[in-house]
Amino acid sequence: MNPAIQYFKNIWDAIYTVSFGMIITLKYWVKEPPITIEYPDRLKKGPLILSGNSLEEIVSDRFRGYLTVDFSTCIGCLQCMITCPIDIIAIETEKRDDVRFITRFDINQSKCMYCGLCVEVCPTDAIVHSKRFEGACYDIKELCIRHVETAVPVAKRPSKGEAESA
Amino acid sequence: MHNLASIIQSILKELFGSSPSLDLLYTFLGYLVPCLTVVTVIGMIGGILTLMERKVAGAIQNRLGPNRVGPYGSLQWIADAIKLHLKEDIIPALADKNLFRLAPYIVFVGTVLTGLVIPFGGSFIVVDLNVGLIFLIVAVSLVVIGLLMSGWASNNKWALLGGIRSAAQIVSYEIPSALALLTVILITGSFSMQKIVAEQGLFPWQWFIFYNPFTFIAFFIFGIASLAELNRVPFDFPEAESELVSGYNVEYSSMRFGFFFAAEFGNIFVTASIATAVFLGGGNIGLDPYESGIGYQLLMVLVFFAKAIPLCFVSLWVRWTLPRLRIDQMMSMCWKYLIPISFVCLTCTALWMLVFNGNGIFWRMSG
Ligand code: SF4
Numbered sequence A: 001m002n003p004a005i006q007y008f009k010n011i012w013d014a015i016y017t018v019s020f021g022m023i024i025t026l027k028y029w030v031k032e033p034p035i036t037i038e039y040p041d042r043l044k045k046g047p048l049i050l051s052g053n054s055l056e057e058i059v060s061d062r063f064r065g066y067l068t069v070d071f072s073t074c075i076g077c078l079q080c081m082i083t084c085p086i087d088i089i090a091i092e093t094e095k096r097d098d099v100r101f102i103t104r105f106d107i108n109q110s111k112c113m114y115c116g117l118c119v120e121v122c123p124t125d126a127i128v129h130s131k132r133f134e135g136a137c138y139d140i141k142e143l144c145i146r147h148v149e150t151a152v153p154v155a156k157r158p159s160k161g162e163a164e165s166a
Numbered sequence B: 001m002h003n004l005a006s007i008i009q010s011i012l013k014e015l016f017g018s019s020p021s022l023d024l025l026y027t028f029l030g031y032l033v034p035c036l037t038v039v040t041v042i043g044m045i046g047g048i049l050t051l052m053e054r055k056v057a058g059a060i061q062n063r064l065g066p067n068r069v070g071p072y073g074s075l076q077w078i079a080d081a082i083k084l085h086l087k088e089d090i091i092p093a094l095a096d097k098n099l100f101r102l103a104p105y106i107v108f109v110g111t112v113l114t115g116l117v118i119p120f121g122g123s124f125i126v127v128d129l130n131v132g133l134i135f136l137i138v139a140v141s142l143v144v145i146g147l148l149m150s151g152w153a154s155n156n157k158w159a160l161l162g163g164i165r166s167a168a169q170i171v172s173y174e175i176p177s178a179l180a181l182l183t184v185i186l187i188t189g190s191f192s193m194q195k196i197v198a199e200q201g202l203f204p205w206q207w208f209i210f211y212n213p214f215t216f217i218a219f220f221i222f223g224i225a226s227l228a229e230l231n232r233v234p235f236d237f238p239e240a241e242s243e244l245v246s247g248y249n250v251e252y253s254s255m256r257f258g259f260f261f262a263a264e265f266g267n268i269f270v271t272a273s274i275a276t277a278v279f280l281g282g283g284n285i286g287l288d289p290y291e292s293g294i295g296y297q298l299l300m301v302l303v304f305f306a307k308a309i310p311l312c313f314v315s316l317w318v319r320w321t322l323p324r325l326r327i328d329q330m331m332s333m334c335w336k337y338l339i340p341i342s343f344v345c346l347t348c349t350a351l352w353m354l355v356f357n358g359n360g361i362f363w364r365m366s367g
């Protein structure tokens, strides 16, 4: 290209590209709202804070939080305890009058690496990750969570058809 | 009565009478009070701009920016200043100690000196020098001495490279910015800032930016060149983080660093005010700045700030849009593009004055 034409084309390019970029940033500046969630200020906690998100809303559905156990479905098969790579689940069962009871179900949440293996292996989806993540406490022993206070009977084993449909 | 100092002096004279020794005191006070006010105003606006810079950055990147100190983080800049004061002041063992201590003040003094001749509207100008604009150009380039000094005195390779770059950059960009301002001087025939403002008017078609197409271009050349003189992105070579860590101020800590910081952000406001006064009509609302009442004078100040503050925001906006240039691009942009174009503007404005008998494009409208 003729150098003289190139010279003016360069000027035009500079003006065009700079204004193009500035318009894009202006759009973001003026239009787009911030996506930051002001944790924990803007959480729906009490009646005083009306606007804002609840804890449920700010974590995604597949979030791996603290483990919870649903004892209406847990069959006491100990699969989760066996599969845990770092052995932090402790389950004890006891047989009383032909009914098995779970007398202990401890998960040491301070060591858990949230790998999710126990969740995957559970045949009845009794043990799942909750959305809870606020675990700061003053004594690390508080993080060893006892899910069973008084012995609970194990759930009935689902029949084959039920298990498949579930 | 052409500046604030003489007004204060005459008021003091009326109040306390006059005698040779008292007059000396009046002169001293007359200049001291406006000077301190200007230092405070520039320092404060610089501080607020550091906050706004982070706010604007946040808004552009869909973040929030500072939001902890005060409502919406509005007191963050005060917290930062206090923090800087409380930090330990470290001087490297092998640094040239005297130069090292002196450099931040020179940079800051450069900023404050420019503040002396800025017409803030009405009679609010510390001193209306008859070489006002030349003084401005000189004072702005005083910064380069401070930067080079800090780079040399730090005894640090990064700092030295930053200092050298700033010298090359500021000296080059001084030329187009001065030439762009000279186009306006051709029209007014005076370097006095108050005169330049007085020649313009309230309405946009009376401003020098719309005087003819060449002053319009000159305004943008001044804008680009002053961005480079401020060491702002996209021309922040002296402190290029990715190459030089922090450039010329890498060894500084505590309030010495704070002075560099305040000077940088104060300079944003100063150049925005220069552009406002020279090209955008300053605080002119079509009334005489010295004779009208105090209410009108404050209105002029308001008009001035209403024009200058958005220009500061443009500087922040550019910073969060453009990436840094390469150093050869920066040099070729100055010497191949800005300087020739500003010469063309200067010559064509001179011809324009000759051909159109000193009238602007909108001369019929502005009467
Ligand atoms: S998530 Fe992993 S580490 Fe945590 S309890 Fe389950 S298997 Fe063990």
Ligand code: SF4
Pocket (backbone or CB within 6 Å): A069, A073, A074, A075, A076, A077, A078, A079, A080, A081, A091, A121, A122, A123, A124, A125, A126, A127
């Ligand atoms: S939680 Fe699931 S895997 Fe663990 S014992 Fe109960 S049923 Fe078995």
